[in-house]
Structure formats: structure tokens, C-alpha cells
Amino acid sequence: MTELLINGKQYRVDLEPSANLLWVIREHLELVGTKYGCGEGACGACTIHLDGEAARSCQLTIGDVHGRSITTIEGVPQNHPVKEAWISEQVPQCGYCQSGQIMEAVAFLSKNSRPSHDEIVQAMDDILCRCGTYPRILRAIKKAAGTGGSR
């Protein structure tokens, strides 16, 4: 039995500590906003927060996160400036990568509230989007940070 604290809620799962965190979040707890993209840390679709820091859940076990506070896309409030900017800039296309993009952006902005263009690119560079929403992600982050945006 392992305890997990996700989005402020305590979950008990009857699994070995070696169980993969991504699959536990998605398939056991059905918090499906967190996505599987590659399973090897290469795409960022599975990005969550551990105590506010962005982390790739596919690279973690539930044992690794014992006692830590996990946030998933479902735990970011709808009126969060990043989510609002994502809507006003019409960022998602298929949407599959977007939970990861948003989680990375939220964690990044919480540490660097007025980032430069290059800092944003550096922070977001390893989260893949096959639909090519990168220009809008950039715009939305600038908008959420109050340093830009188009609408």
C-alpha cells in the first residue's frame, strides 16, 4: 500500500513502490490529463509537478515520490493565468501534448515570473509538440507573464 498526495488529495494505492508513476496517475487513478508520449523522458507529455517543480512522471516510481506533493493538470485551477493565456492565444491543436506544456510553463513561471524570450525557449525546448503549436505556446507564456501576447 502506497500513499500519494495528488492535487491536495490523499490516494492509497495497492501497488508496489516500483510501480510507474505515470501509469498509476493515468490508468489507476484515472487522472488522464497526464499523457504517455514516449516512456523514456524524451517528450514531456507526462510532465507533472513534484512540490512545484516540473518532473517527468514516466521516469518515476510511486516509491520515488513518497511524501511529496504531486500536482497534475487537473490540479491547476481553470483561472490560472497560464490556462487563461492558453485559451486566449488558442494554443492547442490536437491537445495531446498540452498538459505537459502547461505544467512545464506553470512551474517555470513560478520561478521566473518575467522571463526573456530566450529563457522561455530554453525552459520549454524539450517538450515536444507534433502539431507545431510552439509559436503560440511562446505567445501564451509571454502573455501569462504580462510581457506580451497578441490578443
Place this chain on the structure above:
Amino acid sequence: MNRPMERREFLKVSLSGTGLVLAVSFLGGPLIAVSSDVEEKAGNAGKPWVPNAWLRITPDNVTTVLINKSEMGQGTWTALAMVVAEELEADWKDIRVEASPVRDEYKDPVFGMQITGGSTGVRHMYDPMRRAGATAREMLIQAGAREWNVPSGECKADKGRVIHGKTGKSLTYGELCVKASQVSVPHDAPLKPQEKFRLIGKSMPRLDIPEKVDGKGVFGTDIFIPGMLYSALQGPPAYGARLLSFDKEAAEKISGVQNVVTIPDGVAVVANTIEAAWKARSALNATWDAGSHPDLDDAALDRILSEHMEKKGLVAKNVGDVEEALKKAAHRMKAMYLIPYVAHAPMEPQNCTADVRKDACEIWCPTQFQTAVLQVAMRETGLTADKIVIHTTQLGGGFGGKAEVKVVEEAVRISKAVGKPVKHIWSRQEDFRNDFYRPGSLHRIEAGLDREGRLVAWRHKVVVSPIMERVLPWMVKDGIEPTAVDAIWDMEYSLPNLSVEYVRLGLPIPVGFWRSVGNSSNPFAVESFVDELAHAAGKDPLEFRLNMLKENPRAAGVLKKVAEAGGWGKPLPAGCGRGIAQRFCFGSFAAQLAEVSVDKETGVIKIRRMVAAIDPGQVVNPDSVVAQIEGATIMGLSAALKERVSFGKGGVATSNFSDYPILTMAEVPEIEVHIITNNEKMGGVGEPGVPPVIPAVANAVFAATGIRLRSLPLSPNMLKKALANTESSTEA
């Protein structure tokens, strides 16, 4: 009304108290409106089914538009909802969208299949959706007029209400929907004149975006059904490989494993959890023979392509007399272009949840091709179509790859074999390995210029594997695979002598539709070589093209647009260059201008800026067009600079994003999109942005370095070597 139940175009069904459900059917035959009393006479009374409906208005004031096209981020759902709402005079905030069921009534009226492809979602559904909206609007007006006992001519519809002008009385669609469902269906509901459009042509926020931002969009991977298990398949590592052995016991020992079964595709494991299923798959330790092409690898593939170039092919096109024209030409040029296999790599790997029972089958999947899913399900289960229910989920990217149904076939076979519902998700490795790639190809072109430097002859031979032959065989005429010669046999330029020869490459590597299909690859050869000819003729590449586009003003128009916006001809810093290219396909004209810089030390190509122009005729949702062109530009850049599927040991060597990198944010330049709007016939927008990207970049690299790269991807190594060679040759 008392007419026989015939094939019909409009149909509505009133379910007690649920309101108005309206359908437009494309089954052909006479256009006959059927009201609910006919349904009753035909013995269908009281049957709780909702037929082929396109929209549903309910007393809670919600209008739900059912959409037969898959949403994979291209914005089709919102655009089609806009079209319905426009004619319906609905209040946009009352509009919802929903995936339509999979049934004959929802087939694409042009294709006769339920499929999302060929950039046709809005083009093919525009008219039927308009008529559905207009018809419902007229019925609501009738219902209001009846309610107030006034002539319907005195009533009008506006923002989700029917209003009686004289008295100012009004009722909402929700209040009227039940009554409206009792009105007989008009079949000549007038369509709005374009100048009255409030929605069509205006950028509307996409309806699917809020849920995607909240992580609530339901993709194929997000399906849960009662009793669901997880399956994983161990398929052959090489093409045609036969299973020799596997350790059933070892797999069964993994806790949570329920079944280990063989199906024609390999060995499948079914378990309580996905981790157990995947772990047990590894434990199978399956061994295979070497397969049908054990020596197939990247080098062998290049060799096979070259060998085929020496074979005689089929003449796909022959205009004028190329032989003679080449003989007479003042200047002749030859070149070979090599194009690799590329993968779709949607961020959501292919997946399918299937529940096969003795007498019924239910399937959930992110598919672009529902008709093919249904066919596979019927074939595998032996059930008739009416026993099979297919749910289309959101698609986490498609790009043509999700028109393939191998994953469905596997899931259905496994579920049937174990008699339980299974969720079957391909690992990323499987998604790369099982993809139906954009085919690699080899091109040999020879062309002639006359004394004035005009292009007078073009001889083109292409070696490539066919796609349509397998997917839509009726599109292959006289053995000519259209995707092999697209952008060659129908090039935009006026050309007196053109011959195109196609050599069919038969290989076990599966190939399929990749965003713009043959147009994603062939323009690299065509538009690069046009550039080579322009330079050989001593002409500006833009002028050279425009001279051959006098009869094609829209193609010229997009080129001029990107040239003007991209500062064509203006000075650039050393090491930088601009390139342009254009292509007309899927009903739309598109051009791209690339501005690049090249690091002479490393050979790294940096894209400084992309300027795109599209002339798609009439536009429904402009911001979605911009988004599609942005996305197409990035996917094109990714293929230009990075992508190539690798083969080895008779199978696929590529396994994940670590060995198949795609473009990341740091590599994406500023992208400027220009839409040329007019009232020409509506073209597609999902695909046409891709074709001119790759040649524009290659042409820009030439402008920056004087080096012509003729194989993809345009890798730093290749460029570095070429740069070193020119250095040494200039020194010598």
C-alpha cells in the same frame, strides 16, 4: 404527408420531449422530406433511436452539432459548427459539438466513406451543414408562427430566438424545439446570402480548446470501460518474420497476467494493468526467424532505389516531345534527388479499446477512417454492421497515420480471443515500428532551357512505393499510382514538353498518407530543380517561376505575396539566404519563403524566418487556417532538417524520439502567415502548407552557400562535407 419510406435527404425525429433532431442524408435518390407521422406509419413509432442527425436542439436551449469528421486539432469541429450556427441563426454560446456515430448516413458525401483526409473536412461538409442549419431554422420559425398564430413570414430567427416583428414576442429555440419537431420538413429552406454572414469568415475560438487546456479532452488512451483489461502485443522484429518460440510460462508468472494468446500478428498478453501487460510481453522472450528481407537496411534501401532507377517504368504523363526538345535545348541539366521515409509520430501513439462479445462489438479509437474500422471489425468478428458500435475519440494528432487501422485489428483480435474488453496502446517504439510511413523515393530529372533561358523540357523518373494501390485501389488508373507522381505530372508551370515515368518499388515497408502525401515529398525534387534551372539560366528564381505562371495567377499570387512580405531581393548578412517555393494541392495554393543562415564550421542550418501564404478560396475560420499553416510549416521544417526513418536487420531500426528527433521550440523561427481571401471555391487547409516548405529551405541554403543539397534531411554533416569540398576545390 403520406409517402413511402424512401431514400431521403432530410429526416427529423421527434423523441418525446427531447426536441428537434434534424438530419441530412446523402443516400441519393429523390429529395423527400419525411415527418414523424411517416415514421409512425412505417412502423418505426416509438423506437428510441436517433437516426443520422446532424443537429439536436433540446429544451435546455443547447444545440448540439454532430460531426462526422474526426477532430485532431485541425479545427474542423468548430468550423462545421460555425456553418450550422450561421444558417440556424443560433446563439454561438448555445452551440456544442459531438462526434457523430459511425453509420452510412455519416459518410463523406464525395468519398462515400466516413474518413477524415485529403483536407476535405470543411470543404465536403460545408453545403450539407448549411442546409441542415437552414432547414432547422425554417422549422423553428414555423413553430413560432404556429405558437402565436401569425403568418410565418412575419417571424424571423435571430441569436437563438424566433421573433414576431409586429408584437415583439419571442421564444427561444429551447422553448420551440418540441413544437418544431412536429413541423413538416421544408426542403427548400433558403440559404443566407454571404454578405449577411456573422460567423463564417470570422475567427472564432475553437470549441475543443477549453477542455484540452484542462486536461479533460478524451483521447483514445483515456477510455475506461467496465471490466477493461490491458493488452500488449509482441510482433515480429523484421518484415515477414515468423514466430519460432516464446516463453508462455514466464509471461504468465507476472502478477496480473490473465491470458497469453497468439493471433496472426504475434503473441498477445492480456493483464489487469498496462505495466503487467508490457512487462509480460518482455518476459515472453519471443524468437523469430530472419524474415522475408533479412538484408534490408539503410544502405540496402539506397541501393534498391538506385537499381530500380534503371528499370523501365510506366509513363504517367507525356506532353509534347521531350526527347526532341531536350536535343534542341540550348542548355541541358540533370540531377538526382533522394527522399527518405518519414514517420507520422503523433504525440498520442496509436491505440484502440475493443469489447468483442459473441453478439456485439464496441470500439473506441482515435481514428481518421471510421469506415475502415468498421470493415475490420466486421471481418474479424463476423458480425454485421448493426451489431458494431464505434466511438471516435479526440485524436492526439493524426497527420494521415490514423487513417490506418492495424491497431484496431490487433485490439479486436485480442479481445475476441480472450472474450474480454481490452485497452490496447502501442508503446512509442511500436508506434514507430508499425507506422505506415511517407515513402522514400528517388528522382532523376533532366531538363532543357532554350537560348532565352526558358524552361522547354522536363523529363522526370520517380521510384517509389504505391499507397493508393493498397488503400483506395480504384484511384490507380492504368497502374499509375497518383501519389507517386503528384506535384510532378500536374506541376503548376506552363511547360511545352513534359514526360513523367513511374517505377513501382515493391517492398515490405508499409507506406501511407503523411500530411499532403506525395505533395510532401515530390516538391522537394521539383521546386529545388526549378531553382537550379533558374540559377543556370541566370534568372532570379522568383522571376523564373512567375514567367511560367502567367496562366496560373493564383499560384503566382501566393509567390508574390511571400516575396513581398519576406523582403525578397533585399540584402541579407553574409551566410544567410532566402528561398521560395510554391505548390497547388487539395484545392489550395500555397507558397513559402524561408530565410536561413548557415554556420560554415558546423554546417548547421538555422531557420531565421518563414513567410507562408495560402490562397484557399473561401475561408470559414481564419485563425484555424493560420494555426494549420503554422503547424504545417513546422512539420515541413522538421522533415526538412531532421526526419528519417532508419531500417536495419530486415526491419525498422528507429525506435523512439531519441533516435527520431523532431523539431523543438528552439529550432522554430518566427512564422508569418498570410491568407489571401477571395470567393473562389473552398480549398483544403490542413495539408497544403507543407509541400513548399522543404524546397524553400533547400533553395535558401543554396542562396546562402552556393551548395545544392539533393537529399533529405538537410543534415549539418552533409552540408559541412559539401562546404569543405567547395573550399578545397576553390583553393585548388
